[in-house]
Amino acid sequence: MNRRELLKSATLLAGGGAAAALPIALADPAVAAAAAGARLGKIALEEHFMVPDFLEYFAETYPNISPEIRKFGTTVLEDLGDRRIAIMDEHGIDFVVLSLAGPGVQVEKDVAVAVKKAQAVNDFLAAEVQKRPSRYGGFAHLAMQNPAAAADELERCMRDLGFQGAMINGQTNGEYLDLDKYSVFWERAAALEAPIYIHPANPVDHPAMYEGHSELWGPVCSWAFETATHALRLVYGGVFERYPKARVVLGHMGETLPFSLWRFDSRWLVCNRGTRTLAETPSFYIKRNIAITTSGVCSDFSLRCALEAMGSDSVMFSVDYPFEKTELAAQFIDGAKISDTDRVKVASENAKRILRIGRRVGRLESAPATEKK
Numbered sequence: 029m030n031r032r033e034l035l036k037s038a039t040l041l042a043g044g045g046a047a048a049a050l051p052i053a054l055a056d057p058a059v060a061a062a063a064a065g066a067r068l069g070k071i072a073l074e075e076h077f078m079v080p081d082f083l084e085y086f087a088e089t090y091p092n093i094s095p096e097i098r099k100f101g102t103t104v105l106e107d108l109g110d111r112r113i114a115i116m117d118e119h120g121i122d123f124v125v126l127s128l129a130g131p132g133v134q135v136e137k138d139v140a141v142a143v144k145k146a147q148a149v150n151d152f153l154a155a156e157v158q159k160r161p162s163r164y165g166g167f168a169h170l171a172m173q174n175p176a177a178a179a180d181e182l183e184r185c186m187r188d189l190g191f192q193g194a195m196i197n198g199q200t201n202g203e204y205l206d207l208d209k210y211s212v213f214w215e216r217a218a219a220l221e222a223p224i225y226i227h228p229a230n231p232v233d234h235p236a237m238y239e240g241h242s243e244l245w246g247p248v249c250s251w252a253f254e255t256a257t258h259a260l261r262l263v264y265g266g267v268f269e270r271y272p273k274a275r276v277v278l279g280h281m282g283e284t285l286p287f288s289l290w291r292f293d294s295r296w297l298v299c300n301r302g303t304r305t306l307a308e309t310p311s312f313y314i315k316r317n318i319a320i321t322t323s324g325v326c327s328d329f330s331l332r333c334a335l336e337a338m339g340s341d342s343v344m345f346s347v348d349y350p351f352e353k354t355e356l357a358a359q360f361i362d363g364a365k366i367s368d369t370d371r372v373k374v375a376s377e378n379a380k381r382i383l384r385i386g387r388r389v390g391r392l393e394s395a396p397a398t399e400k401k
């Protein structure tokens with residue numbers, strides 16, 4: 029019986045009335061569980077936590093979200109224990125890569141404080157990961173105010189703490205990652221083949237187009253365009269040309285990029301590009317150097333577009349816990365109208381490869397991290 033038939037059977041079982049007419053094997057809870065997606069062994073990559081020391085930074089996002097969401101600051105976000113694991117188990121998520129909820133030290137004005145606090149939260153996360161190494165991984169939190177220190181901290185986190193990459197919450201004091209000052213960072217990230225997840229955050233200014241529309245300031249609109257533009261600065265600025273092994277990850281189904289690849293190429297030819305040149309088309313770099321996650325977008329249409337546009341090796345499952353519902357995200361990928369081959373790639377295989385989950389950089393390979401506890 030293939031997966032789709034299993035799913036169909038499970039649906040019938042859930043319907044109740046038809047259950048008695050089904051073969052006995054289908055009533056087996058293990059079969060039903062497999063049909064419900066547990067077998068996929070999902071890996072999720074945009075899963076956030078919080079520590080009290082960073083609540084003040086987190087409060088910067090309050091204007092973007094409803095007061096309902098704010099309570100996560102002191103409850104669900106801070107839990108790294110049984111409650112979080114239980115939700116993962118319930119929805120067939122074997123492994124999550126944890127990241128501090130933004131913007132973190134990205135908005136810290138004192139560079140020394142930013143560097144110190146980033147190291148401290150990375151040490152905290154490493155200790156949590158060590159408690160559950162088969163279930164948790166980590167993204168480094170980096171003080172981009174000091175690019176050389178950020179490169180060193182990325183290396184420490186990858187080599188010594190066993191992290192899978194880093195998450196950067198947008199701009200740092202108005203500066204974006206394509207600037208020359210970040211060459212030292214990209215050189216190291218490329219050498220480590222460290223995936224750098226660029227997560228939405230606010231720009232330093234508040235563009236007039238959002239005036240009087242608080243609903244557009246944040247997850248509905250501004251975060252996607254802010255983050256997409258950040259990624260395009262890397263593409264058109266030639267960062268991926270200079271560092272072919274640099275790897276960026278974008279959440280939210282690619283922050284609108286997959287839908288626009290053709291136009292990124294076509295208008296590049298006629299835009300006012302000054303002295304900028306690229307050896308390849310913009311979409312070449314987007315497809316080669318950027319991978320995306322499904323965090324916070326549970327749409328078959330968007331997923332199929334992303335798979336077509338980016339390639340099936342570059343799309344990875346994520347939830348965006350606790351800001352999005354794990355149940356919704358899990359059910360979405362379990363039942364999405366895509367091939368079962370693509371489903372397995374999106375659910376776990378691409379993440380295992382791109383984030384080298386279960387393997388420590390510069391160390392001997394450890395046991396696969398996706399083993400059951």
Ligand code: MN
Nearest residue numbers: 074076227348
């Ligand atoms: Mn997020």
